[in-house]
Amino acid sequence: MPTPQKPVDSEFGAASTAAEVIRGISLKGKTAIVTGGYSGIGLETVRVFVTAGAHVIVPARSRTKADDALKGLRDVEIESMELSDPKSVNDFADRFLASNRALDILVNNAGIMAPPLQRDKRGYELQLSTNYLGHFQLTARLLPALRRAKGARVVSVSSWGHRFSPFHFEDPNFERREYKYSLGRRSRQALCERWSSRLLASSRRDRRDRSGGPRSSSRTPGGWSC
Ligand SMILES: NC(=O)c1ccc[n+]([C@@H]2O[C@H](COP(=O)([O-])OP(=O)(O)OC[C@H]3O[C@@H](n4cnc5c(N)ncnc54)[C@H](OP(=O)(O)O)[C@@H]3O)[C@@H](O)[C@H]2O)c1
Secondary structure: OOOOOOOOOOOOOOOOOHHHHHOOOOOOOOEEEEOOOOOHHHHHHHHHHHHOOOEEEEEEOOHHHHHHHOOOOOOEEEEEOOOOOHHHHHHHHHHHHHOOOOOOEEEEOOOOOOOOOOEOOOOOEHHHHHHHHHHHHHHHHHHHHHHHOOOOEEEEEOOHHHHHOOOOOOOOOOOOOOOOOOOOOOOOHHHHHHHHHHHHHHHHHHHHOOOOOOEEEEEOOOOOOO
């Protein structure tokens, strides 16, 4: 059954920029991790966080690309992480935990969109693996640092496209269904399911952690029709 939505009382809308939203807010002393923070939406997120005073860690699967994109930004650490590889996700999270820092903000932003059918080493469809499973594992592993921050925020970047497909629990991995990926309407079923899974997980996590744990929410940067 759908959960009734309550509009957020905000002066911002679809055309507001990140810089406008963060104006007047100080993130001095805060630590943030932004996955995919070296391209597109993630890169802009890192820029505004740094401008507001945060220290930002960007886990990247391509360090060269990240070095280039983030050149000149102060207070940014580049780390290695491949979201579709569970060992790499754990290694990154464990390095962060070993630093004993609190994590104030985790932005689960990285993702791939509508590629041809590919699977990770475990056999999971690659969008499920990258966009959802990798971030689920990352968030769970980082929980001690998020709890330490007392009031941390976990933000999952989803999409308006989630409305075009629920998550298919009976065949999440496209083993018994046709996998479509071209740019036409209804061809991004798998991608829309991944966006739905991010929304569902985020809302579930938020309910679970109400007692002082990190609060979780999802954002949609816009939409594609699926
Ligand atoms: N742009 C849109 O119109 C739109 C609309 C709705 C939702 N979204 C969502 O918004 C998010 C950001 O979109 P964007 O357009 O800014 O994407 P983007 O420019 O393609 O950036 C995606 C980032 O994720 C990283 N990434 C991909 N696979 C990874 C992996 N296996 N391990 C670690 N990092 C990985 C990429 O690294 P590499 O460069 O190394 O590949 C890149 O830095 C995505 O989750 C997307 O689904 C975007």
